[in-house]
Amino acid sequence: MSDQTAKAAIDVRNTSKIYGRDREHGVVALDQVSLTIEDNEFFTLLGPSGCGKTTLLRLIAGFEQPTHGEILLFGEHLEGLPPYKRPVNTVFQHYALFPHMTVAENISFGLEMLEKPAAEIKPVVDEVLGLVQMEQLADRKTDQLSGGQQQRVALARALAPRPKVLLLDEPLSALDFKLRKEMQVELKRLQNETGITFIFVTHDQEEALAMSDRVAVMRDGLILQVGNPSEIYDRPAKRFVADFIGDINILRGSVVSSQGDKARVRLDTGYEGDAGLPTGSDDLGDAVSVAIRPEQLSFVDDAVEADLSGSIQHISYFGSGFDYEVLIPGGETVTLQLQNRGAGQHDYAIGDEVHIAIGANSMQILSD
């Protein structure tokens, strides 16, 4: 058993964390979670606040001990090891830089604590300073840095001791939009260059999709779905996952027939088409929820080609595109998203009767 999993960077086995006396009287922060994170992976724990993602990170770092279960790091049990004995470093949400030290002193701290000789520390500090492009600011105190610079120092400090796994606890949440975008690219580059396994915690689905090799979507201490960004976005297994990540239309329908991970569904509006079926969901019953992304819908002129028809209720413009809310028979509303292709391209107005086509392979059946 350990042979198969020895290569996994992190192996979380049936781990629970309960704050308080027991399951009935306490708060279950993590509920029998099992998860395998491969070496050299950019893995993201995604979920709303209170879903247990930070708890899982703190269990791996060693700041908390699991109530049940075990966590293995490259096949080694972490149980009972204090944080300072785990070859794992954390980039904290608010950076937690040491205010009484310079940038260079902050970065060399971990190496000093590992009792590396000074001659060995200096080149490593220079190297990671270069990695995060902070060479010129090595002698600054950390309170003289901007948020983005502090972020880079926090990264450099955590990378300097060459951890086997780097934990990142919502490190971008305090940055403004533009800087956050830049740092997303930067983080991905750093992960590629260092080859270190990154475990990234965020509640921002865009961030998760943009950077990760794989994403675990969490809620209420449970992992709902693990997959690469496209699986998570295009084939959400659960209603919550579909809802949490991006915009989604959820329509009522029924299964006509199913085979493997495909099913034939008939929407309540009468349209019939193929839809993806989440694995392990045989007992969905006849009435199901069907998800369609807004950008998979498009307007067609001809009523014959139309899969849905309705009237426009509302139009919102957000720069790069438009959202049209269309009321379809049966009282449901679908949102349709079009790219902005220049002025006058889409001259639909509120109240217009429109015909809508559903993109091929764009429907996904959700389980609750």
Place this chain on the structure above:
Amino acid sequence: MAEATTTSSQLSSAVIAEEKRLRSTRYGLLAPGILTIFIIGIMPLSIVLVYSFLKPGDFGGVTWELSFKAYVQLLFEEDIFDETLSFTTDYLEIFWRSVGLGLATTIACLLVGFPTAYFIATQPPARRNAWLFLITIPFWTNLLIRTYAMLLILRDQGMINLSLIKIGAIDRALPLLYTDFAVSLGLVYAYLPFMVLPIFASLEKLDFRLVEAGYDLYATRFKVLKRIIIPLAKPGIAAGCILVLIPSLGAYITPALLGGGKKLMIGNLIELQFGQARNWPFGSAIALVLMVLVMLSLLIYLRSGARKGASAHG
């Protein structure tokens, strides 16, 4: 254009008038503070300064004649008959003993006070106030009473000796009272809150996520204490040490009661000059020398701290 210049010069003169008015208001509002500082700070000190350069009166007080004798007396003994001066270390010894006891008291207060402050600072906020309350409660009792209580604990038939004899650890009472140890213990007891409160104030502001970051970066508990917690609590530690050291140096009641008056301390020496010895100028001179010594050592400390800070900034 010309019009614009007139308005701007009018404007600037209006601004100047406004500033003048504001300045006089400011001094008016500051007057009570300045007056207080003058009356309770500068004036008594000036009296002490002037008196130290006068001759002692026969029945206390001073006679208004300029004299440096008070300062000379600190280091030299005057022969009663031929009025020649010979060097004496009597008073230096008293200074030295006081400084030693003061430092010992400060170190003991730091060793006890830092863990106490750390403990309180890491309690949940609701419980912190209760602990602080307990720390400050003895303050509400008169120092004299508290010192007598200490005397009851330390004396030969006191709590410590009686219980030690009862359990058979010792046969005869340990001479605890009227020793330097008793004085130091009394001083620690009296001034401990002065150490705990400033350290607590700086530890309370400490971001404990930094402690977590230290553990994450392979620092053991001891290293986290040494490299993160103590450096960040340094302002509180420095303030606490100053607040304990200065009053311990000049302490009077505690050495008098717990030291048994066998060995003089600066505080007792000063009291003696104003009391039995009726040498007010000498008492004033000792007080001033003590003050100057304390100020000099503080200045040296601050300078060294500033230099260290400057070198850290590169």
